């Protein structure tokens with residue numbers, strides 16, 4: 001029924017139903033690819049303490065800055081393909097090298113809070129390394145990518161992580177090791193590669209995932225997990241800032257209270273002295 005006619009008849013407005021995209025709307029912590037191959041949260045859900053903090057009215061409008069995610073790895077391992085599969089649900093067979101850096105923004109809603117992921121898809125070529133360096137800085141998440149059908153790309157993973165970490169010495173980014181093109185392997189090859197990559201992931205202290213941009217295998221699950229871990233870290237960081245700010249404020253208030261007490265004591269004693277000396281006059 002048109003809204004005008006509804007108003008004229010004084011009927012209540014029809015309820016509006018908001019449909020949330022289940023890909024980007026998270027109410028629970030998505031699980032790791034394998035609980036044995038992650039140095040991060042292995043629980044089935046976000047910590048009750050985190051939920052409690054986020055539900056406090058004080059933190060209802062917690063402003064979280066978009067979080068920077070960088071993808072590194074050899075040329076043509078499939079970095080652009082996994083970002084495109086998640087952001088646009090598309091896959092291209094023909095290879096087009098990324099020139100310099102590509103940038104995508106994906107918006108999530110986690111536990112009712114808006115959270116943006118900035119995905120920086122860097123070119124793997126050595127010749128672009130000089131410009132890519134500037135984009136490595138302040139990464140909250142580093143995704144080290146290798147091609148499951150090319151073992152040498154796994155061997156380069158460590159080198160890529162070291163160069164990314166060189167630009168991120170003050171923060172502690174969440175690290176993932178991601179094997180792409182899972183669709184190209186037989187079951188045996190797949191299992192053999194996962195075993196090898198598991199050792200590398202443990203060495204790099206990274207969470208491990210096998211995915212395929214072509215078939216879409218584990219793409220959504222991976223990005224949801226990435227967003228959730230980045231969100232947990234960002235919230236914790238923000239809460240720490242609020243806590244240290246309020247501790248500073250409390251300390252300043254205490255100091256000024258102390259100095260006031262001191263002044264008052266000085267004032268009283270000097271006045272008392274003056275009165276006493278006044279009496280003797």
Ligand SMILES: Nc1nc2c(ncn2[C@@H]2O[C@H](COP(=O)(O)OP(=O)(O)O)[C@@H](O)[C@H]2O)c(=O)[nH]1
Nearest residue numbers: 076077078079080081092093095181212213214
């Ligand atoms: N079979 C298969 N091919 C893929 C997959 N992901 C990427 N490719 C192909 O690998 C090539 C390089 O991918 P691209 O994402 O551009 O690599 P980048 O240089 O790391 O960004 C392209 O030809 C893609 O079509 C995948 O999951 N399966």
Ligand SMILES: [Mg+2]
Nearest residue numbers: 079080097098
């Ligand atoms: Mg690319």
